[in-house]
Amino acid sequence: MSTTAYQFSESFARAMDAQDPLRNYRSNFHFPKIEGQEAIYFCGNSLGLQPKPTEAYIQRELQNWAEKAVDGHFYGEDAWYHIRKKSKPALAQIVGAHEHEVVAMNNLSTNLHLLMVSFYRPTAGKFKIITESGAFPSDMYMLETQVRFHGFEPDQAIIEIGPRPGEYTIRTEDIIEAIHSHQDQLALVMMAGLQYYTGQVFDMKAISQACQQVGVPVGFDLAHAAGNVPLQLHNWGVDFATWCSYKYLNSGPGNVSGVFVHERHAENPTLPRFAGWWGHDEAERFKMEKGFKPMFGADGWQLANSNVLALAAHQASLDIFQEVGMTKLRKKSELLTGYLEFLIREISGTSGVLEIITPTNVHERGCQLSLLIHKGGKAVFDEFYKNGVVGDWRNPNVIRLAPTPLYNNFLDVYLFAKILEQSLQKFA
Incomplete structure (x- = not known):
């Protein structure tokens, strides 16, 4: 999808999610909450979310330990x-x-x-x-x-x-x-x-x-x-x-x-x-x-x-x-990160407040975009968190955002963009 096909609208984001072949995998993960609301989690480049099956996988080994003790080294599936x-x-x-x-x-x-x-x-x-x-x-x-x-x-x-x-x-x-x-x-x-x-x-x-x-x-x-x-x-x-x-x-x-x-x-x-x-x-x-x-x-x-x-x-x-396979993950990742890039550029325009320092070429980046904030700095990032966005701040003035294809969706990106728009208006 070219950037010209992206749209800054909730209906577009929801339409993209509806046709996403990986959309159901989102339900396999636990999302943290901020002020009682599910967070927009863009921090998988620091710590990925917990898959819901994890507890059962660990419990199975705890049970093996309980039932077999040292014999668990050599017996069992x-x-x-x-x-x-x-x-x-x-x-x-x-x-x-x-x-x-x-x-x-x-x-x-x-x-x-x-x-x-x-x-x-x-x-x-x-x-x-x-x-x-x-x-x-x-x-x-x-x-x-x-x-x-x-x-x-x-x-x-x-x-x-x-x-x-x-x-x-x-x-x-x-x-x-x-x-x-x-x-x-x-x-x-x-x-x-x-x-x-x-x-x-x-x-x-x-x-x-x-x-x-x-x-x-x-x-x-x-x-x-x-x-x-x-x-x-x-x-x-x-x-x-x-x-x-x-x-x-x-x-x-x-x-x-x-x-x-x-x-x-x-x-x-x-x-x-x-x-x-x-x-x-x-x-x-x-x-x-x-x-x-x-x-x-x-x-x-x-x-x-x-x-x-x-x-x-x-x-x-x-x-x-x-x-899932890396091929499908990569395909979604390129679209998802591309949408985030499009919305950031739409919001920042020619203001010069935001600068994406991650390469535009999809072959030279993964799902992370690093934003250099020339005005507002940490106050903008803190406003993100107050509004339910979990990202990553790096001194002196860079915010790292990672829309991860296994559990993030296009609506996440759109909602983040609206929060970004509000935060910049308030502090930048």
Whole structure:
């Protein structure tokens, strides 16, 4: 649908919802309330809503624990010893991978450190890392401490690629040029797949190809990309990636992360890693002997046994994703985010009060739009909340809004636009 076909009217929004093939999935989620009214929830980029089946999924494992105790590891339909395998089909579809290339484990920051052990192997001559400027703090701290662990200083080892003057997003050609110009000293490219602040989706395929040309490993933090935008990690040749499951994957606050390791590394004996017994050869695990033998694929990076209750909550959402599929989600997401963009531009006009810093090109964004507010600032955001809108404020003056296709609809977007209009009239 082109922007010329969008309309700033409630009847249009309701008509779009009536023909939405995913409209019934909204009823699968719990919505928070503000002043007793169901909120307009545009904060799935920070914490996804709870799927209604989640309680039953967790209760089933609590019952298994109550009835079987330690025998739950080995008996029953979903014996805990193999419970990680249940999430693999959905995760593989979501990130574009083979099932043996993905596994749910730990949390995102832990996984980034573990993967850096394997893929950041600096030498005196090749020790630099390329990342995006303004990366999420966890990534910045992780990179800083990793390079210091190897005896280097962050300001010498970390190359941050930022937007050009007067721009908000990073050009792909600038990233690729940096890869080629620093190749003699470059040990790794590790960056977000989707920039949390601006909402820009990076061209992971082009970046990966550039890394392959110069023989440098590449990894991505997909915290804001997994479950949001189409991914083809295997085909793109990405070496490794990790993500959280509590944003677009709706698995609960702080819940389990996932990792991807390309199959070309599946049985590489020279690749170092920090080992744990759950990554050891499954057939020999209970021999309890010395000598680590990693499992094939991403499973070989596991440390400890699976968090069963966390995986149960994770599975409640993944089953919905597998039923819907990323293709349908993406199609709706483009329409929904496009409608939000249209309405914001209709309201702001030529006033200059609002500026969308997220790319207009649908291939360079997911369902998040970041709004730069030049007048009114936090007061406008607070007015949103008073009127039932849950978004996300980022200093100094950016509001992030994420109409999530699994549970948001066009009426949500229209109602938000009316609140935005009122808030700007009051404070801007």
